[in-house]
Amino acid sequence: MTAAERDPGLQPERTRLAWRRTTLSCTVVALLAGKQALHGGATPAGVVALSLSVLAWLGFLRVANRRVQGMGTSRPQPMEVRAALLAAACTVALAVFAAAMLF
Template identity: 80%
Template sequence: MTAEGRDPGLQPERTRLAWRRTTLSCTVVALLAVKQALHSGASPAGIVAVALSALAWLGFLLVAHRRVLGMGTARPQPLSALGALTAGACTVALAVFAAAMLF
């Protein structure tokens, strides 16, 4: 079968659902960061960590939204290198800011 005749089947739908699940996970992490900051007292470092977590979450949300929209076409384009780098950087940033809030 040639690349022109490729039938993607349900693969784009599974990828779209995976992006949505990952976005939901990032949302939960961001909300837990806010909860942790509120319960531990609003220290300046905690506020900065929550603000940076919110920015990382928004960055990931933007990449995920663009990817989900891109998966709606008959022949979705692969994720760009910049999109993959941004998603990875936002994920690592969320983990670093969460660790910073704990200490």
């Protein structure tokens, strides 16, 4: 079987669902970060960390949305390196900002 004859089966659908689950997880993390930042009152450091968390969340949503839309074609293209790096950076940034809000 050649690459042109490849039948991806349900793999694009599974990948699309995985991106949606990951987006939902990032949304929950961002909401919990907001709750934590505002729990003891809105301090300047908490507001900054919350703002940066929201920016990281929005960046991840953009990457995920573009990837989910790309998986809707009959022959999805591989993910771009730049998009993968941005998704990883947003995920790490959310973790760092969450840790910063705890201390």
